[in-house]
Structures are given as structure tokens and as C-alpha cells.
Amino acid sequence: MDESKEKSPQTSTESTVPRAVVSRLSLYLRELQQLVHEGNATTNSTQLGTLLGFTDAQVRKDLANFGQFGYPGIGYRCEELIAAIKKILGTDRSWPVAMVGLGNLGRALLRYRGFQEQGFQIAAAFDVDVEKIGSTVEGIEVFHLDQLAEVVTVKGIRLAIVAVPGAAAQTVADSLVAAGVEGVLNFAPVTLALPDHVSRVGVDLAIELEQLSFAVVNRPENP
Amino acid sequence: MDESKEKSPQTSTESTVPRAVVSRLSLYLRELQQLVHEGNATTNSTQLGTLLGFTDAQVRKDLANFGQFGYPGIGYRCEELIAAIKKILGTDRSWPVAMVGLGNLGRALLRYRGFQEQGFQIAAAFDVDVEKIGSTVEGIEVFHLDQLAEVVTVKGIRLAIVAVPGAAAQTVADSLVAAGVEGVLNFAPVTLALPDHVSRVGVDLAIELEQLSFAVVNRPENP
DNA sequence: TAGATTGTTAATCGATTAACAATC
DNA sequence: TAGATTGTTAATCGATTAACAATC
Numbered sequence: 001m002d003e004s005k006e007k008s009p010q011t012s013t014e015s016t017v018p019r020a021v022v023s024r025l026s027l028y029l030r031e032l033q034q035l036v037h038e039g040n041a042t043t044n045s046t047q048l049g050t051l052l053g054f055t056d057a058q059v060r061k062d063l064a065n066f067g068q069f070g071y072p073g074i075g076y077r078c079e080e081l082i083a084a085i086k087k088i089l090g091t092d093r094s095w096p097v098a099m100v101g102l103g104n105l106g107r108a109l110l111r112y113r114g115f116q117e118q119g120f121q122i123a124a125a126f127d128v129d130v131e132k133i134g135s136t137v138e139g140i141e142v143f144h145l146d147q148l149a150e151v152v153t154v155k156g157i158r159l160a161i162v163a164v165p166g167a168a169a170q171t172v173a174d175s176l177v178a179a180g181v182e183g184v185l186n187f188a189p190v191t192l193a194l195p196d197h198v199s200r201v202g203v204d205l206a207i208e209l210e211q212l213s214f215a216v217v218n219r220p221e222n223p
Numbered sequence: 224m225d226e227s228k229e230k231s232p233q234t235s236t237e238s239t240v241p242r243a244v245v246s247r248l249s250l251y252l253r254e255l256q257q258l259v260h261e262g263n264a265t266t267n268s269t270q271l272g273t274l275l276g277f278t279d280a281q282v283r284k285d286l287a288n289f290g291q292f293g294y295p296g297i298g299y300r301c302e303e304l305i306a307a308i309k310k311i312l313g314t315d316r317s318w319p320v321a322m323v324g325l326g327n328l329g330r331a332l333l334r335y336r337g338f339q340e341q342g343f344q345i346a347a348a349f350d351v352d353v354e355k356i357g358s359t360v361e362g363i364e365v366f367h368l369d370q371l372a373e374v375v376t377v378k379g380i381r382l383a384i385v386a387v388p389g390a391a392a393q394t395v396a397d398s399l400v401a402a403g404v405e406g407v408l409n410f411a412p413v414t415l416a417l418p419d420h421v422s423r424v425g426v427d428l429a430i431e432l433e434q435l436s437f438a439v440v441n442r443p444e445n446p
Numbered sequence: 447t448a449g450a451t452t453g454t455t456a457a458t459c460g461a462t463t464a465a466c467a468a469t470c
Numbered sequence: 471t472a473g474a475t476t477g478t479t480a481a482t483c484g485a486t487t488a489a490c491a492a493t494c
Contacts, residue, residue: 018485022437026430030412044451052414056451057487064453072452073494089433090440097432108331109428114412118429119436159435182442183435189253189337191275199438201431205332206341207249208424209320210312212382212406213342214245215422217313219405241461267475279475280463287477295476296470451494458487469476 021062022089027052028059029085036078044075086119096123098157098181100172101164102132102142105187109163110138123155145172149179159183166190244285245312250275251282252308259301267298309342319346321380321404323395324387325355325365328410332386333361346378368395372402382406389413 031051035043045059063069063081066088070076086092097115099106099122109115110122125142127133133144143151151157160181164172169188176184176198183199186192189207194200254274258266268282286292286304289311293299309315320338322329322345332338333345348365350356356367366374374380383404387395392411399407399421406422409415412430417423 017441019434020485022434023430025437026427026433027414029433030427030430031414034413046451055487057489058485060451060453061486068453070452071494072492073450075451088437090436091433095432095436104331104334108327111327112428114427114429115432118433120429120432158439159432161432182439185431185435190257191250191254197442199435199442201434203426203428203431204249204253204337205335205426206337206343207246207253208408208426209318209338209343209382209384210249210252210314210341211242211245211424212408212422213313213318214248214311216381216405218240219420219422243461269475278463280465281461283475283477284462291477293476294470295468296474298475449494452492454490454492456487456489458485460485461483463480463482465480466478467476468478470474 017065021065024052024054024058024062025085025089028062029082029089032076032078032082032085036082040078042075042077043081045070047075091119093119095120095159096155096157097121098123098148098152098160098176099125099140100127100145100148100160100162100176101168102127102129102137103163103165106161106163107137109161110140120159122161123157124151126151145175148175152176152179152181157181159185162186162188162192164188240288244288247275247277247281247285248308248312251285252305252312255299255301255305255308259305263301265298265300266304268293270298314342316342318343318382319378319380320344321346321371321375321383321399322348322363323350323368323371323383323385323399324391325350325352325360326386326388329384329386330360332384332410333363343382345384346380347374349374368398371398375399375402375404380404382408385409385411385415387411 028048031048045056049056049059069081069084097120099110102125110125115122122140125137125140126145126148127142128145132142135142158181160176162169162172162184166188169186169190170192173184173192173194177195181198184192184194186200186202189204192200251271254271268279272279272282292304292307320343322333325348333348338345345363348360348363349368349371350365351368355365358365381404383399385392385395385407389411392409392413393415396407396415396417400418404421407415407417409423409425412427415423
């Protein structure tokens with residue numbers, strides 16, 4: 001073998017980590033927070049795996065992508081692992097987020113507490129309805145979409161949530177990109193075209209139900 | 224009660240078709256509907272793949288799981304493929320769905336039109352707030368959670384959406400299972416324990432944002 | 447210590463991509 | 471026919487699981 005045994009210089013996390021692993025990382029974090037809430041100081045790969053439906057090997061392998069966090073013979077100290085995962089996910093800080101679109105979904109999301117609990121703060125909302133511009137919803141100022149670039153810059157916004165009708169989503173996305181936003185969480189039922197340097201996550205509520213109906217219809221007993 | 228075909232130890236259900244494939248099937252459907260809307264009668268694996276960011280081979284391979292839908296030299300007839308995918312997903316019919324929890328998110332989801340467009344109809348809503356019981360929201364009757372089993376039976380409900388606080392979600396899920404519901408779409412930030420014969424899809428809005436912050440923080444150029 | 451559990455390597459399993467004969 | 475595109479098989483790639491020495 002002529003291969004050097006040198007480790008590659010990428011220390012913590014390059015884009016070599018699959019999305020599925022990152023997704024599970026969030027689940028580990030959520031479960032660890034729950035375990036702490038229940039009074040546990042430590043856990044282990046078997047317990048975490050059982051709670052989430054994964055094998056113990058997978059839990060350890062996933063974490064191994066980012067370093068060594070456990071103690072042989074003991075497991076993982078919950079608070080310590082929580083801090084480590086938050087650092088990896090980037091949620092050891094607070095992110096100001098833009099909300100675009102104040103229809104039913106957008107307004108509901110403005111009121112949702114779960115974002116803030118995990119380090120995301122809606123810093124500004126945008127719409128095109130003049131009735132809404134200038135008002136305040138849940139303590140968040142509503143701006144016209146035209147002010148996007150300005151507000152994004154002033155407030156240091158890097159992430160945005162798109163909750164506009166499908167027909168408007170791509171145009172909004174283009175504006176977000178032009179304003180310098182780096183990541184978009186899209187609730188519109190369309191696939192957004194974004195440049196490579198902008199990250200994209202899509203949630204389509206109807207699609208989630210479709211996954212369910214497929215599972216139900218295709219279960220052995222159910223024709 | 225006879226599970227006679229015990230070939231594989233666990234998850235004998237839809238193990239033949241991976242979840243990832245089913246998820247892409249929904250994306251194909253959405254894109255095909257968009258293509259029809261734009262006036263296209265046919266498409267092909269290269270076009271579908273390009274629009275969604277997949278290879279043409281993957282599109283064909285995914286569809287091959289379910290049969291032969293294309294025409295060599297031509298591609299796919301949009302309307303025909305739409306009908307085929309809807310049949311596979313089980314959305315060639317209308318599904319009555321239960322909504323449990325009428326907080327901000329639950330109410331927003333009641334108003335969301337996207338469900339109905341894809342064949343899902345909220346048939347009843349449930350809460351424990353006596354102020355809401357008996358009222359009508361968006362034309363949908365609100366029942367007390369105690370009436371779940373009864374209403375589920377009468378309305379033939381097989382799917383449910385859980386939009387209650389995390390602390391209440393497992394209890395609600397247990398009630399849904401007891402009422403005979405076969406699939407649960409869970410928006411509460413907890414992992415629900417459900418029996419094998421009940422399907423589960425989870426959407427955690429904070430987790431979606433975490434995926435985004437991870438992507439942004441771990442992009443080569445960004446600290 | 448003895449028991450428990452990690453991190454990691456090797457083996458297995460599954461999913462994606464490439465290639466091409468079939469065919470419209 | 472000539473050109474285009476499918477469905478499918480084979481090759482590649484990646485992810486999950488199993489196993490175990492290290493170690494607390």
C-alpha cells in the first residue's frame with residue numbers, strides 16, 4: 001500500500017458529512033434535551049438509539065463524524081453532548097431570521113415558540129400587503145418586500161423562511177438571494193432554484209401527508 | 224391477526240420500496256402538476272431530473288419500482304403519470320383527516336389550502352379547551368378530545384395531524400391509536416412511540432432551521 | 447477489579463449512476 | 471429510417487451494521 005496514513009487536514013466538519021447524519025444530529029439534540037428535562041445526567045448510544053429507532057452503532061458512527069464525545073464504560077454526559085451538538089449545528093448562538101409572507105402559515109410561524117427555544121429569532125417580517133406594512137405582529141415589525149435588502153443588511157439576517165404562495169416563491173427567493181441571504185427554509189409547494197452558495201430546505205405539508213397515505217395504502221393488510 | 228409471512232425479522236411493511244423513493248415520488252407529482260399548468264403534455268426523465276436536481280437515471284429507476292409508465296423515444300405523458308403516481312400514493316381518493324390541537328399552528332393548518340388540493344380534507348378538529356369545543360373553525364367542527372374514537376369511527380378517519388404541545392403529544396398519539404387511526408403526521412417536537420401498524424411522519428420546524436444553520440456555518444468560506 | 451461502553455475497522459447491505467439493447 | 475428515450479442490468483458508490491480492542 002502506498003497510501004499515506006496521514007489524516008486529511010479537514011479538522012471538524014467539511015461538506016463530506018451527509019445530510020441524513022445532520023438530520024439525525026438534530027434528533028439526538030432534541031432527545032438529549034428531553035433526557036435532561038427528565039433528570040438524566042448521562043445517556044449512552046443504546047438508549048439514544050432505542051428512543052429514536054436507530055441502532056447503537058449508528059449513533060456512535062454519526063457522532064464520530066465530528067469528534068469524540070463519549071466516555072468508554074460510561075456513555076455520554078448529556079449537557080456536554082448537547083453543547084457539542086449545538087456548536088456543530090451552529091445553534092450555540094442566536095440567529096436572526098427573516099419571515100417572508102404573512103398569510104395563515106407565516107403568522108402562525110411568527111407565533112411559534114419552538115424556533116426561539118432552539119436559537120432562532122424572527123427579526124423581521126415581510127409582505128406586500130400595504131395593510132400589514134408598518135404594523136407589528138407578535139412584536140415583530142412588518143416591512144414591505146422592497147425593503148428586504150436594507151433590513152437584511154441592517155439586522156444581520158442570514159436565514160429566511162418563505163411562506164408565500166407557490167406562484168410568488170421563486171421571485172421572493174431571487175430577492176432573498178440578491179439581498180445576501182445564505183439559507184432558505186421554503187414552505188411553498190415548489191422547488192426553488194437557488195445558487196450553490198445558498199442553502200435550501202423545503203417543507204411541503206401536503207407531501208408529508210402523501211407519505212402517510214402511501215404507507216397506509218401499501219401496508220400488507222390494507223389493499 | 225395472522226402475520227404469516229415473517230420473512231424478514233422486522234419492518235416487513237413497505238421494506239420493498241425505500242422511503243426516499245416515495246418522497247421523490249411526491250416531488251415528481253408536484254413537478255408534473257406544475258408542468259401541466261405550464262401547458263406541457265409530455266416530459267422526460269432528463270427534464271424532471273433537471274428541475275428537481277436528480278439524475279435522469281434516478282427518475283427512471285424510481286418509477287421502475289412501480290411499473291412501466293413511459294414511452295421509449297417520447298418520455299412520459301404528464302397527465303398519465305400524474306394519475307399513476309396519485310394511485311401509488313393513494314391520493315387518487317380523498318382522505319378525511321383529523322386535526323388535533325388548535326393552537327397557532329393547528330389553526331393555520333386548518334386554513335391551509337394545499338392539503339385539499341392534494342386530496343386531504345380536514346374532517347374534524349379536536350382540542351381540550353372548552354371555549355373552542357362545539358364551535359366551528361373554517362367550517363370544521365371542533366370536538367373535545369374525549370370524542371375522538373367516536374368521531375373517527377363515524378367519519379371514517381384514518382389519518383391524523385398532531386399539532387399539540389410536546390408534553391401532550393404522546394398522550395394524544397396513544398388516544399389516536401386507540402381510536403384506530405392508521406397514520407400520524409406529528410408537528411410536536413418529540414419522537415412519538417407508535418405501534419408498528421401505525422405509520423408516522425414527523426415535521427419539526429426548529430430542526431429544519433437547524434439543518435440550514437449547519438449548512439451555512441459549515442460552508443467552506445464561512446466561519 | 448469486573449462490567450460497561452466507547453470509537454473504529456471490517457463486513458454487509460442498499461442506493462445511485464452508467465451504459466445500452468429495446469423500441470417508439 | 472434516424473433520433474430519442476425508455477426500462478433494466480451491471481458497476482460504482484455510500485451508508486449501515488457488526489464486531490471488538492481500548493478504556494473508563
